[in-house]
Amino acid sequence: MRILVADDHDLLRDTLVMFLDNEGTIETAAVGTFTQAVERIEADAPYDLILLDYNMPGMNGLDGLKTAMAMGDGQRVALISGEATRQIAESALEAGAAGFIPKSLPAKSLVNAVKFMAMGEQYAPIDFMTAAEDVTTHPLAEKLTERELQVLKGLTEGKSNKEIARDLDIQEPTVKLHMKTLYRKLEASNRTQAALIAREAGLF
Amino acid sequence: MRILVADDHDLLRDTLVMFLDNEGTIETAAVGTFTQAVERIEADAPYDLILLDYNMPGMNGLDGLKTAMAMGDGQRVALISGEATRQIAESALEAGAAGFIPKSLPAKSLVNAVKFMAMGEQYAPIDFMTAAEDVTTHPLAEKLTERELQVLKGLTEGKSNKEIARDLDIQEPTVKLHMKTLYRKLEASNRTQAALIAREAGLF
C-alpha cells in the first residue's frame, strides 16, 4: 500500500510517516509543497492514497485537490487541514475527494482513517461534519435568500451592479433591490461595508 | 522536568507527549482547551514550561498567554501555532513568552526547542522570524505614502470619501486624489475591490 503525504508542517509529516511505517504494510512518501507533490506523483504514480494539506504552499485551496485527482489514472486524494471549515470539507467530498481529515483528530484515528481511505472508502469524521454545522453554516447566510447570496458573492468579488446584473442575467434595478435588502440584513451602510462584513463572516 | 501541553489538535498532543516522554527526564501533561489548561495549572503548578496553542478554544489569542503567565508564581509559557504570523510571534515574545514554536517545525527540532525553553531560555526559530519578515511587512504597504495608508484605512472601515476627509481634516477632492492613486497601486478598479485587497493583504 503506497501513500503520499504533502504537508508543510514537518511535525505532522514526521508523525504520520512514523505511524504508517509502523504498520508494516504501508510505504509512505512525504513532501512539503504542492509543487513537490505534483512532481512526485508524475514520477511515482499511482499511489493508493494522497493526502494534501489544504493550507500548504501552492495548494490554492480546492484547485490543488482537483489537479491532483486529475493526475495519472485518477488518483485517490484526501484533504487534511487544521483550519478548514465544514463547508470546505463538504466541497472537497462533493468534488470527489477520498476523504477529509481535520488535524484535531487523535493520531490513532488519523492512521485508521488513512488506511480506511487507502482501501477505497470515503472518510470524514462524523462529529466534525455534524457538530460544526451550526457554527459553520453562518447565521448570516441563513437570513439571506438565494438571489441575495448570489448578488453578495458578486459584490465580494468587487463587481459593479451592472456586472453583477450581467452575470446573473437580470436587470440592474433588480440588483439594486437586492443590494438594498442586503444592506439592511447585514447592517451595512454601503457596498464596501457589506463586502467587508461578508468576508469577515467567512462567506465565500 | 514538568511540561504541560495545551492544544486542541490531538495529533500534535499525542506526538509531543510521546517524543518528550521518550526523553526519560520529562514528565508531560496534556489538555485540549484553554479552560482545561487553567484548571490544570491551578491544581498542578508550577510547570517548567507550558505550551499553549494560539488557536485553541478559549485562548483568545494573546489574552490566554498573558493569563497563563500571570498564574501561580509566574509560569513560563510558550506559544505554539500553525497559522500565526511573525507579528503575533513578536508580540508574544515582547509580552514575555518563553518562546514561539511554529507547527512547521520538524518533530526533532520541536522537542529540542521545548527542552531548551524548559531550561529557562527564550526560543524562536530564526528562519521563521527573519524569512517571514518581508512577507509580513506587506510589500503593498511599502508602495503607499503615509496619507494613502490613512485613506486606505478609512476605506477598510467602510467610510465614504466625505467621512474620510472629515476624519483626516482634509478636503474631499484630496481624498479622491489619494483614492485614484490607491486604485492604481493596488490594481483595483473601485473602492470595494481596493478595500478587499487591503484586507486580503492583512493590512489593518
Add this chain to the structure above:
DNA sequence: TACCGACCTATCCGATCGGATAGGTCGGTA
C-alpha cells in the same frame, strides 16, 4: 380563493464616485 414571500422590472432623483485638468506649497536633492 386570498394571501404571502421570493423574485423581477421600470422610472425617477439626489448623492457619491471616479477620472481629468489645472493650480498650488514645502522639504530634500542634484
Add this chain to the structure above:
DNA sequence: TACCGACCTATCCGATCGGATAGGTCGGTA
C-alpha cells in the same frame, strides 16, 4: 538654483450608487 516627490485644493462631468415608488409573476399555504 532647478527639479522632484509628497501633499493639498478646486472645478468639472459622466457613471454609478442608494433609495423610493409602483407594478408585476409564481409557487406555496391558510
